[in-house]
Amino acid sequence: MVRGPLTLKPGNFAGTLLAVVFHPGIAAADSASGAGDVDYRLQRRALLADLEAGRVARHEVCDAHPELVRVANNCDTIDGGSCPVCDRGEMALVHYVFGPRLAAGGKLALTEADLDRYGRRSGDFAAYRVEVCAGCGWNHLLCRIILGT
Numbered sequence: 039m040v041r042g043p044l045t046l047k048p049g050n051f052a053g054t055l056l057a058v059v060f061h062p063g064i065a066a067a068d069s070a071s072g073a074g075d076v077d078y079r080l081q082r083r084a085l086l087a088d089l090e091a092g093r094v095a096r097h098e099v100c101d102a103h104p105e106l107v108r109v110a111n112n113c114d115t116i117d118g119g120s121c122p123v124c125d126r127g128e129m130a131l132v133h134y135v136f137g138p139r140l141a142a143g144g145k146l147a148l149t150e151a152d153l154d155r156y157g158r159r160s161g162d163f164a165a166y167r168v169e170v171c172a173g174c175g176w177n178h179l180l181c182r183i184i185l186g187t
């Protein structure tokens with residue numbers, strides 16, 4: 039699950055998608071603590087272990103916001119492997135980019151080309167990669183990637 043609320047922002051994105059604003063949640067402390075890449079796979083693994091042990095209910099981890107699912111269905115980075123919860127299909131990798139002159143809630147990057155473009159801009163840009171299963175609603179923050187130089 040993406041920690042922290044996802045809120046809808048009025049407006050249009052890429053002609054068909056509403057912008058989903060990302061609030062880093064568990065990543066917020068990391069963003070203030072340094073400028074390196076951060077890997078959240080340990081939290082992911084712990085959450086999946088909690089799910090398997092029954093300490094967390096499936097509806098608590100398969101809680102993707104409908105707009106996040108819609109974004110996942112429309113992005114072209116669908117190489118997240120099979121879903122660890124439902125084992126169906128391929129998961130989408132959704133990226134939210136933060137940096138100078140971008141909205142406080144971040145900007146969606148739907149393609150690798152979008153990420154490359156931010157990486158070539160001057161300034162400090164960071165992308166948060168979220169895996170999303172459109173089938174069951176599983177979603178989890180995977181990593182923070184520092185873009186550019």
Ligand SMILES: [Zn+2]
Pocket residue numbers: 121122123124125126171172173174175176
């Ligand atoms: Zn799934």
